[in-house]
Amino acid sequence: MSRSGRNPDKRVRTARKRSASSTRWLERQLNDPYVKQAKADGYRSRAAYKLIELDEKFGLIRGAQRVVDLGIAPGGWSQVVRKLAPKAAIVGIDLLPTEPIEGVAILQMDFMDDDAPAALEAELDGPPDLVLSDMAANTVGHKQTDHLRTMGLVEAAAWFATENLSEGGTFVAKVLAGGTDNDLLALLKKNFTSVKHAKPPASRKGSSEWYVVAQGFKPRAR
Numbered sequence: 225m226s227r228s229g230r231n232p233d234k235r236v237r238t239a240r241k242r243s244a245s246s247t248r249w250l251e252r253q254l255n256d257p258y259v260k261q262a263k264a265d266g267y268r269s270r271a272a273y274k275l276i277e278l279d280e281k282f283g284l285i286r287g288a289q290r291v292v293d294l295g296i297a298p299g300g301w302s303q304v305v306r307k308l309a310p311k312a313a314i315v316g317i318d319l320l321p322t323e324p325i326e327g328v329a330i331l332q333m334d335f336m337d338d339d340a341p342a343a344l345e346a347e348l349d350g351p352p353d354l355v356l357s358d359m360a361a362n363t364v365g366h367k368q369t370d371h372l373r374t375m376g377l378v379e380a381a382a383w384f385a386t387e388n389l390s391e392g393g394t395f396v397a398k399v400l401a402g403g404t405d406n407d408l409l410a411l412l413k414k415n416f417t418s419v420k421h422a423k424p425p426a427s428r429k430g431s432s433e434w435y436v437v438a439q440g441f442k443p444r445a446r
Contacts, residue, residue, distance in 0.1 A: 258426050262300070268323075270426060271358060272300035274435070275396075277424035279308065282437050284394055288312045288354040292344055292388075294335055294381050294397075295359030297322045305356075315347035335359065335377070341384055351390040357381040357397035360433075374400055378436075379408050386415045386441070393441040401432035412438045 258270035265272075279285045285308040293302045296316025302325050305314055315329040316322065317340060322330050329347040333340055359381065361373035378397050385395040395416070412419045417440030427433055 267300050267303055268298040269300035272304050273426035274358075274424045275301045275304045275356070277426055278396065278422060278435060278437065279304070281422060281424075282394075282420075282439065284354065284396060284437070284439075285309050290348045290350055290352045290390075291315075291354045291356065292348070292352045292384075293317070293328075294355065294357040294384070295377075296328075296330060299323065299325050299328075299330075301356055301358055302328045305354075313348055315344055317344060335384075336380060341388070344384075345388065351388055351393075353390045353393040355381065355385040355389060355393070355395045357395075360398060374398075375405060375408070382408055382411060382438075385438075386411065389441040389443075391441060391443050395436075395438040395441070397436050399434050399436050401434065412436065415442055416440050417442065 258273050262268070262270045262272060267273075275284075285291075285305055288305070288309045289312055291302075291305050291309070291312050291314045293305070293314060293316035295318055296302055297318040297320040299316070299322050302314055302316050305312060306325065306327055310327075313329075314327065315331065316325075317331040317333060317335050319332070319334050321332055324330065331340075331343055331347070333343065357378065359374075359377045361377055378399055381397050382395065385393075389395065395412070399421070409419065416438035419436065419438045421434050421436055423434050427435075
């Protein structure tokens with residue numbers, strides 16, 4: 225306890241086999257209020273609050289009937305959807321294993337696989353009205369390469385959304401600093417009545433991530 229009566233930030237002692245960057249990550253996790261709140265609320269990750277905050281700003285989830293969660297692992301976003309739209313049919317996909325979530329169909333496969341779109345459609349009784357994507361490519365440490373790989377996933381998610389959403393549907397995806405590139409932005413503006421970028425408070429200040437929120441899907445624009 226400090227002289228002011230407040231607990232100082234928790235520090236992590238550097239173990240012999242732990243790198244300095246790993247130690248900094250652990251310290252950040254231990255002192256992150258969103259991490260602590262996620263544990264208290266039963267969410268699997270702090271990312272749940274990013275979706276909660278986006279929903280509070282844009283009204284994304286309540287009333288949704290069929291939802292696709294691209295990059296579902298570890299499951300925080302689908303947990304939020306289950307809570308706010310308990311009657312919605314939800315299907316998620318991820319290359320990584322994801323622990324079961326009651327009321328959510330989970331596919332462990334690569335979204336970029338040619339069979340993935342049909343597999344997702346087969347789990348829903350009708351077209352989705354909400355497509356969520358928190359996908360990001362594994363980083364290789366080269367900024368330009370990492371950006372291109374992640375934006376490639378965003379583009380694939382956007383094409384999936386424009387080919388499958390029901391009229392009036394919504395698409396939400398994680399993008400990187402600078403937002404959506406011109407070609408993708410043009411695609412979204414052509415197919416949705418509203419396209420906006422947002423950085424929810426739960427997104428760390430030092431992070432390059434933003435989210436694009438496209439609402440009011442127009443099927444005739446396909």
